[in-house]
Amino acid sequence: MTQQFWPLGLIPLLPLGGVLFALFGGRRGGRRAVNVVAPGVVGLAFAVSVWSLARLVSLPAGGALRFAAWRWIAAGPFHVEMALRFDALTAIMCLVVTGVGALIHVYSVGYMGHDEDYARFFTYMNLFTASMLILVLADNLVVMFVGWEGVGLCSYLLIAFWYTNPEYAYNGRKAFIVNRVGDAGFLLGIFTIVYALARGGVWTVTFAGMSHQAALLQPYATAAALLLFLGATGKSAQIPLYVWLPDAMVGPTPVSALIHAATMVTAGVYMVTRLGFLFTLAPAALTVVAVVGAVTAFFAATIAMVQTDIKRVLAYSTISQIGYMMLGAGVGAFSAGIFHLMTHAFFKALLFLCAGAIIHELDGEQEMGRMGGLRGSMPITWLTMLTAALAISGIPPFAGYFSKDQILEATFASGHPTLWLIGVITAGLTAFYIFRLIILTFYGESRVEPSKAAHLHDAPAVMTVPLIVLALLSVGGGWVGLPRGFLWGEAFNRFLAPVVIPPGAELATPGSGLALVMIAIPIVGVAAAVVCYAQMPGLPVLVAYKARLLDSLLRHKYYVDELYNAVIARPLFWVAAYVLHRGVDGAVIDGLVNGTGLTLLEGGEELRRTESGNVQHYALLYLCGALGIGAYYLYRVVIR
């Protein structure tokens, strides 16, 4: 049952209003006004989302709210409405985007407190929130694409926020271009779907409409699903298009938390889940999703183990965790993927915001080699970040345990023991690298530069309050999805069940051997990190020396950036410089334009020589003309 509900329109419009205010009134209104309005509109959007959720649960199961603003595209039988749709899946995404988003906006007030460009910052942040909300609220693929492009644009704008640094600007462009590759896939996927449906005379791009056309979609499902998944790998930073995310860390830290950890990068997972009906028609494509997810999770976790920049560790950790979500979606456990998306949003945003608090306090220092011993001077940051670390490691009863456990159990149950094993090993690596980060930052001797060490303290309340709220969510956020048989067991999955394709296999019951492994592995990882970095600090150095080749491979991130540069970027630059710039543009286009002018100029130069000034030459030409005309008439009148 679908009910019209106009306040849905407010959810993206409120942040858009914030954009207009910050853009046109930001400087005149002053910092104080922007600091109130920018987080305020996101908070209001959260309130409207809660209102919509309240209305949604009053409907029978499987219901949805809908708001059609206007008919946007009309081309013959094909038409697209600018319409929003709010069902259980959208509800979760909306609450995460606006809830976590509002907290991060509040935090940003403190973090950007000394930046001159606060108005521009909050313009972009609000624009991002609005785009993301359009993405998750979209009623059809085309509107979703609008949000999809919007978040990509905002990501670029915010990565290159401090654009005067050429490296930052370069990283922004890199993110934009890599995302474009994925977007092209997404667009082609939409075309494939429209084509497949139009062959059967069905003209629709709405999710509700498409999901009933399995027979028409079937022949094209694999192609469409793979193309759409290419889009997802771009936005969600999966192999092969993950390379932009680590470099995106040059943006302000709240941006990393909101866009490059909690919300935008999960858009791919959301899209795959939303189009679950299509992906389940194409088991091959679904397997690709699962394998890419598992491999990305493992691969990024190994890189994260050797990174020394605190934000880069978290960036690779994000790639790795999104790999888990993709794995969940790939084995058909869509609701488990979305569950992990939600818990991840809590603890990863928290990890980034804690890292931001440290970086802010250390005047921009990001190297963990120059941190250490911060536990005493920054107790709130320490406690909250420790909570997040326990959550991401998957230690019960913290949030990450429940979601990761669900994904891995579903993987095992669906008959992919190899992928399950990769996932379990990655869980151990995750616990290891995140506690390596915690120990290097908060424990041991202080390696902070003496000039900065004297006045270390926790961030002001505007920054610590969001940390505390997110810490509470990182603890309790997973409890909505308790395993079956415990209290309200599987409430999360039951809430999502009407709109998400159910998993193909039943989940194992907790208490089995699998569940014990899932609890044991992260503890082993944590213990290993404690041994390596707290008890025996010489050990990691020794291991790195013994396995020099592996260490170098990891430090250079498997040389993937170098490979892409050599195979794709350099040849493209070469083609651009020599073929397109000098060849096509210089020789052909400039040649045509300049050639036209030169021909006329030189032709005129030659023609003027016929003007001899000699009256007899003119008379001769006149005679020739007269004879010519005479001959013509003679031919016409006399001969014919």
Add this chain to the structure above:
Amino acid sequence: MTPLNYFVVLSAVLFVIGVAGVLLRRNVIVMFMSIELMLNAVNLAFVAFGRQLGNAEGQVIVFFAITVAAAEAAVGLGIIIAVFRNRMTLNADELKLLRW
């Protein structure tokens, strides 16, 4: 009666002589006289055709042509005198100021 052909051929010969004079001679006065020759070759053709067809219009047009030729001669000679006074020459090859 003398056949029409004789008049027309004479007229054509006179006209071609006039054209050749305009194109080949360098002296402006000679070129001017050649133009008069062409005019009168045409007059001859008009009179001959008028007589052949028993029509007075040919002769009327000749009167007009003679009148115009008289005016043209006056203006033309005036220009020639003015040119000679300024350039001290009447060679057409040297009178080409209006060139590239």
